[in-house]
Amino acid sequence: MTQPHWPAERLWEQLSPLAPTISVEVVARTGSTNTDLLERARRGDTAPCLLVAEHQTAGRGRQGRGWQSAPGDSLTLSLGRPYAPREWSGLSLAVGVAVAEALHEQVKLKWPNDLWLVDDHGNGRKLGGILIETLALPSGAPDRYAVIGIGLNVGQPASPDDGRNRTAALCELDGQLTAPTALARLALPLWQALQAFEIDGFGPFVQRYAARDLLCGRAVHTTQVDVPDGIAAGVDPHGALLVHTAAGIRRIESGEVSVRPC
Template structure:
């Protein structure tokens, strides 16, 4: 167990358990993927509320199966698992990104649908997965919310052999560029209690109450985009359900598929 990360576990538990009875915190030195582990559990039984933190992930996953590599002391990787029954799941990853961005730094922005940006470079990513009965759309489902955040600025040498960057080869960002000396152990208790509170708020109120705050952190607003089908347009923010709005050939188009990616031109 990592003593540094585990040191804040008690404080996190005390801050969260009043809102989330039965909540536990698990801190590991190494695991394949915190999301993968909690999804394993969710497929066998409904998840009890849990925070799973790893100092190192050997097979971390991002959106669309992309790899996410973490190194001890250089990044923060964790997954929050719980059961939820929101009115709608639309916009959950945006709400999660918003909460994390607000707690990290005033300059952190959100790239729809699940990336954190700092100074135009990727700082972190969010992966939201659910498990439950396919025909049970009204009852609670287990949800796993994973986050990976670069704390130290990744060294150029560490990028060799890494997956291709969605920013066209631009190296990723690290929070230490704007908050010198920050550590994963300091970040964890700063992020988790607000994240839990806002996820519970999302479950009861949906994405609409987050929309105005999201607009203030929207990395794509008014930028020219190229969608995965090859079309281009101008980003016009997000709808109240979290769908991306893009003006293409004079028409406002909704982009809400999990399989659609957008890239600045």
């Protein structure tokens, strides 16, 4: 197999004017890039870092679900940094907007943290996901150490997802798109989105999210007891999912809610 050429130095040149102490690292194999950065922060190393793994053996998604990856078929990365937004609500949605816009117009967002590839007929399959984890910093600092993990299928579509849909891959959009080229597209927009969110929150991202919203206008079923079924009606300025039900518009805020097109 041809070894991928990772644009680590070029990405550092792009990011360092915005984050002078940032490091860009690529490792051949690790358990989880999110776990690695969180463990560093616990030991006191809280400098900004973009960590990429060619092969991640113990990746995870929301609610502890595993994320399987193979060398060349996936892009798995984590961006860690001290972070102090005025409000955390909607952060995963803002990250999703930055990633989707950087990749392709057919990449859409499924609330709260999934990226889907949607064809011209509106049919979609999961392309990847976002996992954000935070850690309190010592000495009562107002900010936290935030780790933004992103996993994307790049190579051949994987095994059936959730027993119903096959996953998608970036190679379906562009046969020349590799993990390194996808990383080169999204790293700087991701950092810029984090900067903007830290200052202004999710509000300025609402319209951009709406342009990528996979669920809006679709019948959905949720696991939230008081909102079992309804029609997705977009998101509010705090990133909550709006669902039109027989009782009116309801807001869903919890990251543990599962929302799927009926």
